[in-house]
């Protein structure tokens with residue numbers, strides 16, 4: 001085959017806990033991640049020339065070598081120079097449905113899809129863990145985006161352990177179109193404000209693991225208890241993003257008033273999501289939030305938890 005079309009789902013964070021600094025300058029995390037049905041379509045096609053090219057239908061997404069999808073292709077050319085020489089360049093086309101700079105890992109999902117697409121195009125036969133090792137070189141969220149579903153993510157977010165699938169849970173997402181939050185800013189500000197709380201004895205992984213508070217949520221996931229999952233969600237980055245962005249804070253309060261199973265900011269924001277027990281429940285929350293906040297800048301979506309990451313379609 002000379003072309004592959006892939007589905008790249010967005011993620012939300014059901015739990016995001018910052019455990020401390022890492023020697024590499026990143027933060028040690030304990031997260032629970034979830035793929036959702038809101039997804040981009042990524043086409044990876046053999047190019048007639050040696051060139052890597054990326055095209056995207058969204059004006060805010062770069063079409064040059066800074067695009068995460070381009071960076072994934074570039075990494076493959078460096079890691080597999082013989083295959084690159086044999087098969088030539090690739091043309092990547094991104095059909096964006098996932099909002100950009102939203103805390104939903106849209107760029108990371110695109111990069112993950114390109115790794116899978118090139119693996120197929122160049123007949124490399126890489127395993128999931130080999131792909132995840134490559135993905136971690138591009139960004140912390142890429143390894144999760146590859147395998148998807150419901151999973152624990154530790155380390156800097158790149159060490160993935162699968163959890164049982166959660167089906168039939170629905171989600172409403174809401175985001176102000178003109179608002180973006182830098183992930184680096186969010187972590188840096190958290191470190192400045194709360195870094196003194198990192199205990200000095202958390203140098204070993206074992207010590208850090210003892211401090212993790214996701215146990216009850218993981219139990220609720222094992223029991224497939226959507227109501228409990230909604231109540232137990234947590235995101236440390238809310239502590240810095242909500243006070244700095246009134247709109248995000250007000251959005252969360254408004255979503256909570258719509259009687260969801262629970263509501264939380266995703267990743268470093270600014271998207272806020274609400275969990276719902278059915279499609280009808282999600283649509284009712286969506287209608288209510290639009291009525292409560294009739295701002296033309298507020299975008300909303302409904303989606304469903306999905307049990308997989310990158311899929312060939």
Ligand SMILES: C[C@](O)(CO)[C@H](O)COP(=O)(O)OP(=O)(O)OC[C@H]1O[C@@H](n2ccc(N)nc2=O)[C@H](O)[C@@H]1O
Nearest residue numbers: 026027029108139140141142156157183184187267268
């Ligand atoms: C907020 C989340 O989306 C939650 O899933 C991720 O933690 C961020 O994932 P990402 O955007 O793929 O992150 P990267 O591209 O690896 O890093 C972006 C920036 O976030 C900060 N960063 C990220 C991950 C981490 N464990 N510690 C950090 O301090 C670093 O300043 C880094 O420069």
Ligand SMILES: Nc1ncnc2c1ncn2[C@@H]1O[C@H](COP(=O)(O)OP(=O)(O)OP(=O)(O)O)[C@@H](O)[C@H]1O
Nearest residue numbers: 067068100101102103104105106107108110141267
């Ligand atoms: N393929 C891509 N899709 C979207 N944005 C991209 C892509 N490549 C590079 N970018 C740039 O990366 C920035 C962050 O985009 P992205 O949508 O991945 O953020 P995010 O959802 O907040 O990610 P995360 O949740 O992993 O922190 C954007 O401002 C955009 O300019």
